[in-house]
Amino acid sequence: MLINRILGLAVRGEYTTITTYTNLLQTAVNLGLCFAYAPMMKKYGKEVAKHNISLLIWLQALLYAAVFACIGVVCRQYDVSAMLVLGWLQIINNQVVFLALIDDIRFRNKVLLLSAFIYAIVNIGQMILGFRELHLVIVILCGKTLLEAVICSLHSRLLILDRKLFDRNAMMDTLKYGVPTALLATLILLNYNVDVYVLNYFHASSVQVGIYGVAYSLANMLWFIPDAFKELVYNKSARGNAARETVVLVMVNMCICAVICVGFAVFGEAFLGIMYGDEYRVAFPTVMTVFIGILPMVAFKLIHPIYVNEGKSLIVVGLLSVSVVANIVMACFLVPLYAAFGAALATVGSYTVCGLLFSMKFLKDYHLKIRTGFSDCLELIHRYAKR
Template sequence: MIQKISKVLSNDYMFSIAAKIFVILSGVIYSSLFSRYFGPTLRGESAVIINFVSLASVFLGFGMYQTYPIFRKEKKEFPIYFTSNMITVFIAYLAVSIFIIVNFDISTNIKIAALITPLTILIKQINYVVLIERPKKRNINSILIGLTDIIIVIFFIVLFKSNYFFMISFLIVKEILHLIISLVNLEISIFKLKPQFKGIPRFFKFGIIPMITVSLMTINYRVDILMLNGVVLSSSIGIYAIGVNLAELIWLVPNALKDILLSKLTKGSKDSEVAYVIRHSLFFAIISLVGISAFGKYIILILYGTEFLESYNITIIMQIGIIGMIFYKMIYAYNIANGYRVNSLIMLSFAATSNIILNYVMIPIYGIYGAAISSVVSYNMCGIAFLIYFHYKSNIAYKEILFITKKDLKILFDKIR
């Protein structure tokens, strides 16, 4: 039995899937504890802060981490060189954030987002280095972070009564611990990391288009909650966030495969590898969709309570669009590895613009349901555009991209056995 498990986990894709399953399960437990502890209103407030951080960290990160695959062959000690430059960026942003917090009269949510953003930027840079250099370490990192989140929220539940202060304290403590875990998994002595500035202008120059691209991607994912803020109650945003999170469980396997795919493409894998990963991702995603549709209401009731039961309606709507985004996830990794940055930029610009316009029209009329419908339309437009593009670029038939074969299933079951 142990030998079979070891054989399965020795394959990068299978290990990544196993790790993602663990991460998702721990994430569901964490989300349940967090949501029950803080309730719909504070859950909504935290969602707004997290989405502000998500967008700000993408804009201010300037896509520098995405230049890593381009320059990694130039220096033997490039991981140290790159990380040292990113530490300089972190120090600069932290100083600016503190200045803003002290000197500007802005909402507390924005102040907390400003404080967390530099940490998030550095974590993204480090995790990307780990992903490229040691994909399995990245998955171990995700497992540790998932366990840490559960431990922290239990600590807060036991010691403190929930309120806004402890909610923002929790978010800050969690991000600091994530940074520590990421630094440990980087496997570089902290004594070798010294703030450097030399590489930053170059990383910025090559990262600006990826930054715009990822910003558009993040807008496509996160703009709904930000546009809901101030239009609907915070409790409704909390309900919406849980519904979206549950729907995103469909991405469990695709996200796992995407991480390994990027590493392999960076090291020279062919277009057929992308088609292979897409059709497997679709297969597992459809299985997940059926499972979540059948049991999602009971999952929400058990994990989150009756306060969040309306989240199930959001989940059902969002699932339709989340399937479409699988094409985007895989083909975007293909574009990064092959330097097709402008192509991704054009397609994402169209999707993000559509998302903003649809949300602007739909949210005032239909509230959280309008946001869900807008996301579904935008996600599918984006996914279909990337699918057509990849078919044209690779000349691989649609059926080879979309439909899993008997041979695929046989190989898959052989690996499991």
């Protein structure tokens, strides 16, 4: 909300482009080292896994610092430099914060809440003082990213490395588990953001990119609930079988998201006008369309962590590739016709394909049935009703 009010709709489009390309950069080159933590713990134990993954993360950070610095010197463009700095910080942040998620999910959540609070306060101060500069917004985002990484690194003791625990085989296994998952994460991001690249490819205006950026950012807010449960699935499946419980979580989250969608359908346009400004009301149809697409995508959100923790990332990569291709094909057809709204329609189509593919594969692999999930949900409701 604050960033939208600070920047305005057109500059919001530039912000969307910078952050989207930055996210793609960090996701594509981080090698997925942190995602190897769960399978590595099972094979080598927690301390060996943590020390070897931590070493690789810091070596990676040093290498990319040198590479990105050289690229920045050669390009000499402020936007490119901003992407490189933010991308480098996010490479460290995303991996460190994920390790903290496995180690101590409650502490990690407290850190993110504290960071979000400080981030909001700083942006409020920026808005009150009248600083409406895009690059200042990026600098503040860099500060937030760095703060989270430092606190989580200190708490999880990722900076304290013991030579006795270094293991060449463990490092090679980290890459073996991590690289396929990095490919997976890149595909996930493409499935969410490929429409921004298509909008830019077809030279859509900054306003149209801004409209889709608003839809995507609001969709991320709606994702907060499924994302919280996704992290719970990561945590539980790293320690045991969570397949049947996941079916219940998918159904519960779909119901919650459906209720929010109904509420936004009624009050959404007024919400955009009041919270962001009247110029953002035009984004309502696009936002509403993307919201609808979230419902089937909940299944993917909560199912894929189980495959990742079992070292079966290639299964997820294969299914997700189909969804990404579907998104690109539909976006290339619809964006030239309807701009941001066409991108939203392509998003809904690809999300539906993705959710159906993962649901069918998951139910088949774990010998589960949808009616079992309904009975478990009813049992859960009955249990809480008694309380």
